Amino acid sequence: MEKKYQGEGVAIQYNLRRCIHAELCVKNMHQVFDPERRPWIDATQAPADAIVDIVSRCPSGALHSERTDGGLTESAPETNTGALWADGPIALHGEIQLQAAGVNDNRHAETRVTLCRCGASKNKPYCDNTHKTIGWTATESAEPNVKAFASGETALTVIASKDGPYEVNGPLTLTNAAGEVVYAGERTWLCRCGASSSKPFCDGTHNSIGFSAE
Ligand code: FES
Known part of the structure; x- marks a missing residue:
């Protein structure tokens, strides 16, 4: 159910069952997240830091990122x-x-x-x-x-x-x-x-x- 898309220094994980189509990813980084394309995620199309930032805004948690270059990763906010x-x-x-x-x-x-x-x-x-x-x-x-x-x-x-x-x-x-x-x-x-x-x-x-x- 979870798929992984490798980019430059970052991989994007996508869980279809968690997705509720808030579409923040599609609207804010269309070159990476394009529902009309197959595969619909191409993690090579944006810098790793920018991908981590967009993925961290996915409200459902359907998207996660994993750094493979030791760079910036998502962290929990200070307050819940x-x-x-x-x-x-x-x-x-x-x-x-x-x-x-x-x-x-x-x-x-x-x-x-x-x-x-x-x-x-x-x-x-x-x-x-x-x-x-x-x-x-x-x-x-x-x-x-x-x-x-x-x-x-x-x-x-x-x-x-x-x-x-x-x-x-x-x-x-x-x-x-x-x-x-x-x-x-x-x-x-x-x-x-x-x-x-x-x-x-x-x-x-x-x-x-x-x-x-x-
Ligand atoms: S879970 Fe709905 S009233 Fe208790």
Whole structure:
């Protein structure tokens, strides 16, 4: 499922199942990422530093880069952030440890990931754009929950719990589609069944609707 494209001093890895077609790569570096070409990625068409920069903006984590010349690599940002896309996934950016069934070794270090929150992705815990085909809508109705970070921790651990929410441990600031902070803190549970009346937080509705997810 993951393909690798070698360039000058850098290789690009692409995971088709993680891709939600945000197209930042296509729009910003078309000479490398051209969906009309086969293969659609040609990593020889731009300098390695520029490729690392563009790849690091891929919100879903479908793209990764690997330096083969010892040069600049992507690093996690200093703070962990999450963006609730309008009627769509949570896009996390940070020092992320993801634990879920279906994820490599059930535990995976990441800097970027888009997580399903409509409950219908066929590639859980990742978003696969099913929210669009089912016409899922989300209203972030919960009161903002903002606390100071006190633990000194930097990493964010996200556990996709069986038939339940994302258990989130570690510092995270979460914003809604309008850019407003709806959560800042170090421990919470975020809805991933799509049915909470208190989005983005879990309110237990997953139990009453019989949500099922490994
Ligand atoms: S996961 Fe949606 S209400 Fe708990």
